[in-house]
Amino acid sequence: DAKTTQPNSMESNEEEPVHLPCNHSTISGTDYIHWYRQLPSQGPEYVIHGLTSNVNNRMASLAIAEDRKSSTLILHRATLRDAAVYYCILSIDYGGSQGNLIFGKGTKLSVKP
Amino acid sequence: DAGVIQSPRHEVTEMGQEVTLRCKPISGHDYLFWYRQTMMRGLELLIYFNNNVPIDDSGMPEDRFSAKMPNASFSTLKIQPSEPRDSAVYFCASSFTSGGADTQYFGPGTRLTVL
Numbered sequence: 350d351a352k353t354t355q356p357n358s359m360e361s362n363e364e365e366p367v368h369l370p371c372n373h374s375t376i377s378g379t380d381y382i383h384w385y386r387q388l389p390s391q392g393p394e395y396v397i398h399g400l401t402s403n404v405n406n407r408m409a410s411l412a413i414a415e416d417r418k419s420s421t422l423i424l425h426r427a428t429l430r431d432a433a434v435y436y437c438i439l440s441i442d443y444g445g446s447q448g449n450l451i452f453g454k455g456t457k458l459s460v461k462p
Numbered sequence: 463d464a465g466v467i468q469s470p471r472h473e474v475t476e477m478g479q480e481v482t483l484r485c486k487p488i489s490g491h492d493y494l495f496w497y498r499q500t501m502m503r504g505l506e507l508l509i510y511f512n513n514n515v516p517i518d519d520s521g522m523p524e525d526r527f528s529a530k531m532p533n534a535s536f537s538t539l540k541i542q543p544s545e546p547r548d549s550a551v552y553f554c555a556s557s558f559t560s561g562g563a564d565t566q567y568f569g570p571g572t573r574l575t576v577l
Contacts, residue, residue, distance in 0.1 A: 385566075391570065391571075392466075392553050392555070392568030392569055392570055392571050393505070393553070393555075393566075393568045394568065395565045395566065395567070398565070436505075440564070450507070450566060451507070452497075452504060452505035452506075453504070454504055
């Protein structure tokens with residue numbers, strides 16, 4: 350299975366942008382890049398996903414490298430509520446079957462007021 | 463929509479007892495997943511269902527674990543007999559559509575403690 354590499358932890362100041370990197374050098378052409386986050390004592394929560402092009406939604410932006418070997422989750426203005434573990438995951442498409450999500454250790458983001 | 467519902471939220475039991483965890487997926491979702499999270503191993507997929515049929519149970523740790531989905535709105539994960547090493551947070555998730563772009567919606571989890 351294709352793996353992802355993320356820093357164990359990052360710190361940010363409140364109201365500043367945060368760039369969370371993810372390396373996935375063994376990604377295949379059909380793998381989607383997903384980001385989930387897990388707030389303390391809660392279940393994981395979907396953030397954003399993409400295949401080749403950059404994506405934006407109300408929560409964040411996803412910047413995907415041209416060779417797709419890396420991506421960056423961008424939180425435009427971090428708030429204290431964004432403190433969580435962020436997981437970068439490759440969803441493996443088994444040709445029409447559900448793509449399994451294999452969670453790594455993620456990046457623990459701390460936000461300082 | 464109420465989201466994915468799990469019960470109980472907390473369960474404390476003694477070693478050797480049977481434990482049943484319950485999950486109600488989001489209405490209309492045709493995939494259901496059971497995960498386990500521990501500090502040591504992180505978040506692991508145990509089993510998933512498509513249209514109530516188990517598709518991949520390779521993550522189920524051993525025969526003491528079993529999962530069923532008798533209908534589209536209910537699933538159970540049973541541990542019998544339970545052991546202290548089963549202590550973890552168990553999450554249920556559901557999704558719709560197929561392919562690699564699916565979004566999974568997770569429940570709040572059941573924190574299991576086996577004494």
